[in-house]
Amino acid sequence: MHTVTLQSLSLHIPVLESREPTDLHAEAAGLSMGPNAQTLVNKYLDTDESFAIPSPGSQILGPAGAVIAEIPATFWRGLRIEPASKRRGSNAPARKRKRPSESFVRKEPTEQKIHFSAPLVIAADGARSALRAQLQPAITSEYAGYVAWRGCIPEAQTPEPLKGALEGKLVFTMLGGHYIIAYLTPGPTGSTKQGDRVFEWCWYSPSPAGSPSFAEIMTDTVGHRHNKTVPRGQLRDEVFHELIHKSKDPFVTAITSHRGSASTFYNGKVFLAGEAYTQFRPHLGLSCDLAVLQALTLREALTGDKTMAEYEKAVGDYAAEFSMRSTAMDHFGLTGKWPEGYVPLYAKKPT
Numbered sequence: 001m002h003t004v005t006l007q008s009l010s011l012h013i014p015v016l017e018s019r020e021p022t023d024l025h026a027e028a029a030g031l032s033m034g035p036n037a038q039t040l041v042n043k044y045l046d047t048d049e050s051f052a053i054p055s056p057g058s059q060i061l062g063p064a065g066a067v068i069a070e071i072p073a074t075f076w077r078g079l080r081i082e083p084a085s086k087r088r089g090s091n092a093p094a095r096k097r098k099r100p101s102e103s104f105v106r107k108e109p110t111e112q113k114i115h116f117s118a119p120l121v122i123a124a125d126g127a128r129s130a131l132r133a134q135l136q137p138a139i140t141s142e143y144a145g146y147v148a149w150r151g152c153i154p155e156a157q158t159p160e161p162l163k164g165a166l167e168g169k170l171v172f173t174m175l176g177g178h179y180i181i182a183y184l185t186p187g188p189t190g191s192t193k194q195g196d197r198v199f200e201w202c203w204y205s206p207s208p209a210g211s212p213s214f215a216e217i218m219t220d221t222v223g224h225r226h227n228k229t230v231p232r233g234q235l236r237d238e239v240f241h242e243l244i245h246k247s248k249d250p251f252v253t254a255i256t257s258h259r260g261s262a263s264t265f266y267n268g269k270v271f272l273a274g275e276a277y278t279q280f281r282p283h284l285g286l287s288c289d290l291a292v293l294q295a296l297t298l299r300e301a302l303t304g305d306k307t308m309a310e311y312e313k314a315v316g317d318y319a320a321e322f323s324m325r326s327t328a329m330d331h332f333g334l335t336g337k338w339p340e341g342y343v344p345l346y347a348k349k350p351t
């Protein structure tokens with residue numbers, strides 16, 4: 001995202017990535033895009049081809065499948081992006097780009113150190129960021145006490161009570177202490193045509209840290225214990241439910257979060273971006289929106305339209321508000337009630 005916005009300033013941006021391109025799978029399945037992501041797409045990417053499914057809102061179902069509430073689309077819920085393999089990359093022509101600039105992926109053996117100098121460094125190396133470990137060693141991602149099971153089936157097999165998903169709705173099934181969110185996403189080829197799309201589900205289910213069940217869930221088919229995600233195709237048969245059996249390549253992720261205390265360092269020369277800076281709990285589908293806000297605002301800071309102090313404030317305020325809101329959504333999903341005094345976005349009066 002930073003590459004997209006900063007390339008429009010004709011900057012040369014080397015990208016250092018530790019994984020091979022073939023290992024870069026989109027593990028978050030069907031991603032929702034918030035308002036900042038929509039701004040980035042409209043401003044900097046060619047949007048002629050259909051790559052997203054608009055969402056008119058959310059539907060809340062009780063344990064027996066009856067509709068309890070319909071929540072219209074709010075300003076932040078809208079689009080779902082296609083699989084990474086089909087997403088337009090940084091080499092796609094950007095409308096506002098002055099001239100093409102270069103971006104590359106550099107792979108080095110992990111044991112070797114490489115030296116690289118740059119006037120500006122953006123560390124977007126994820127929730128377990130190596131750079132954050134040096135800059136803010138006290139901030140670490142904490143396990144939230146529950147896991148997210150995810151999988152998908154062809155849209156034609158969508159279960160009857162969950163058919164709201166076929167209209168683009170996010171369907172929440174509240175199960176008392178756990179919940180499932182279901183939605184439609186573009187199919188494996190990226191097609192958004194009816195019939196090609198897939199029905200995805202994400203089941204948030206408690207599993208206390210240190211419990212035997214957690215250890216069992218996070219251990220894969222060859223006995224390797226994972227910290228964060230047991231990837232597609234490596235879940236052991238005995239750990240999953242019948243619903244999961246019916247899905248193709250289900251996988252499980254331990255949910256973690258952390259809140260960074262600063263995103264700029266060394267006088268605006270080093271930045272922590274995305275989950276390297278702050279990791280939301282995923283319930284609002286807004287995690288990437290923070291990284292996009294950073295990418296859009298950093299561009300403004302580099303062109304002089306904003307000061308670095310304004311950058312830090314805009315990013316810090318957003319991280320604080322949506323860390324709180326995603327934790328409130330987690331409370332609602334697992335207990336059926338909002339935290340005392342909390343006003344959800346859809347109920348907020350316009351200012």
Ligand SMILES: Cc1cc2nc3c(=O)[nH]c(=O)nc-3n(C[C@H](O)[C@H](O)[C@H](O)COP(=O)(O)OP(=O)(O)OC[C@H]3O[C@@H](n4cnc5c(N)ncnc54)[C@H](O)[C@@H]3O)c2cc1C
Pocket residue numbers: 016017018019024027028030031032033124125126127129130148202253255273274275276282284285286287288289291
């Ligand atoms: C169940 C679930 C549902 C979600 N749903 C949504 C949603 O609907 N919408 C949304 O916006 N978000 C969602 N998210 C969150 C979203 O997936 C993450 O916020 C996002 O992937 C984080 O992006 P990132 O680039 O900050 O980090 P990452 O995706 O972790 O990328 C970090 C990259 O840095 C590389 N790297 C790491 N260390 C090094 C190093 N030392 N040197 C070089 N490279 C390195 C890694 O290989 C990786 O490619 C969801 C998450 C979960 C778990």
